[in-house]
Amino acid sequence: MREEDSSTREIIKDIRHENQTIVLVLAGEIDMKCSPKLRNKFMELLRNEPPLFVINMQQVEFMDSSGLGVLVEVLKCSRRYGGQLKLVGLGRSVRNIFEISRLDSVFQIYDTEEGALS
Amino acid sequence: MSVKTQKQDSSIKTQIELCICADPEYLGAVRMAVRQVAKVVGIAEDKSESVTLAVVEALTNVIRHSYGGPCDKPIIVKLSKIDGSGKNKPALEITIRDFGRHVDPESMKGRDLDKIRPGGLGVHIIQSVMDEIEYSRADERGTCLRMLKYIT
8 A cells, every 4th residue: 555645644534435435534724735645645546436436525624726626636537437526514615715716516515424425 | 934023003004924935835834824814904704714715826826836836935925904094995915925937917817717627726716805916026036916805
């Protein structure tokens, strides 16, 4: 297993494989410091083409456009193989960047993991 | 990173000036400073988060485009309060000064949002959030970005 550096470990709190779904729990602040390594981790997880990829962002306190760009890339990648990406628990400040960039209508956004998984 | 705090006569401005290396490691420290100064000058919390985002986007652009990537070159971030007097509206003024490749202000335009792709959102975010934006060539090299957020 590839070693992750501390910045990735700080952002990724948990990774769960449930049936054919991957649930990734993120926490903290996402910016240029960690977004490249986060992208690499996402791409590694998408290699097996999970039908459903859920990203829980309830504990994400800040995200800039570098983080948003990673999510856009993940979305496009999952669509290419017919998979789904769902985001959970966008806090007010994180939702703000989605609204400013008009990407809130592009992503599937849920309040809870239960809602995203059902 | 170095921090200067300077309290001048209250009729002028209150300033915090940060000199950071062009390294994403320091973006978190700048966020903390912006949030705190925004709170002190009286910007509402939801708006201060947007201002924080705009500042981080501007710094990211400096690191990527003016300096070509993380390095130990300096970026000066100055946070000031403009008291409302005369024609001036009370505002939080943020200036970001770099010493890298000069960026033509004409090229700093937000991109078409109808295309869903990663990247290129920084300028659009800055323009959406801040009330006034001004890019200027700074002395011999580099760029100075001045942004205002009105305090309402």
